[in-house]
Amino acid sequence: MxxxxxxxxxxxxxxxxxxxxxxxxxxxxxxxxxxxxxxxxxxxxxxxxxxxxxxxxxxxxxxxxxxxxxxxxxxxxxxxxxxxxxxxxxxxxxxxxxxxxxxxxxxxxxxxxxxxxxxxxxxxxxxxxxxxxxxxxxxxxxxxxxxxxxxxxxxxxxxxxxxxxxxxPDPIAQAEAMQKPEEDVAEEIRKHAEAKLEAHRQHIEKGAV
Known part of the structure; x- marks a missing residue:
């Protein structure tokens, strides 16, 4: 083996x-x-x-x-x-x-x-x-x-x-562990994009005021 x-x-x-x-x-x-x-x-x-x-x-x-x-x-x-x-x-x-x-x-x-x-x-x-x-x-x-x-x-x-x-080790558990870093990166990108959108929205609201 x-x-x-x-x-x-x-x-x-x-x-x-x-x-x-x-x-x-x-x-x-x-x-x-x-x-x-x-x-x-x-x-x-x-x-x-x-x-x-x-x-x-x-x-x-x-x-x-x-x-x-x-x-x-x-x-x-x-x-x-x-x-x-x-x-x-x-x-x-x-x-x-x-x-x-x-x-x-x-x-x-x-x-x-x-x-x-x-x-x-x-x-x-x-x-x-x-x-x-x-x-x-x-x-x-x-x-x-x-x-x-x-x-x-x-x-x-x-x-x-x-x-x-x-x-x-369990091969499925290993595969899931390989996926996690990419998922973390994707989540970080998503949060960054949401933060930029929120900042842009606030900027527009301040300009309107």
Missing amino acids: SFLLKISSLIDRLNQAVGRAVAWLTLIVVVVSATNAIIRKVFSISSNAWLELQWYLFGAIFLLAAGYTFLRNEHVRVDVIAQRFSRKTQTYIEILGVIFFLLPACLLVFWLSVPYFYKSYVLLEQSSNTGGLIRWPVKLLIPVGFGLLALAGLSHLIKSIGFLMGKC
Whole structure:
């Protein structure tokens, strides 16, 4: 189990590195989208390449960050029933979910998407739109994204079994602890924005008087 936990730690580091890198793509998408809109409105110039770049980047964010999202326990959960059970029972449910649902689905999509990407790469597939981009890089995102998600599921499985054996902390509790610093920052930003709005409101009221 000690060896498996080391593998789990390496997988988590990989997904964390990918997730942090992908986070910057959000800013790039905003810049590309805004630039494209401004050029189209001001100069009446449009480019299929720029439009497709936005779609490619959005796909990269969605697919490559899936494993990171799972690591941080920020994916959608429907646990109305499970949350009523003990933590140990919930962990057994987590293990069954990963083994019978998450891993099979990820591995199936990975297996089917590899030849899908390879065919596009060999043919150097181009967009059907005039001036569009090549297609194989965005198709590569599918096996890579689901591969990272499968690795995250494997890591979670190892940590869940380790938790039941008393070899490591609760992986869900660890994920919640990872979320807290970001929540604190968001709360601080919210309070700062509210304070500025309140100061602006008071300034307007004084001016009116």
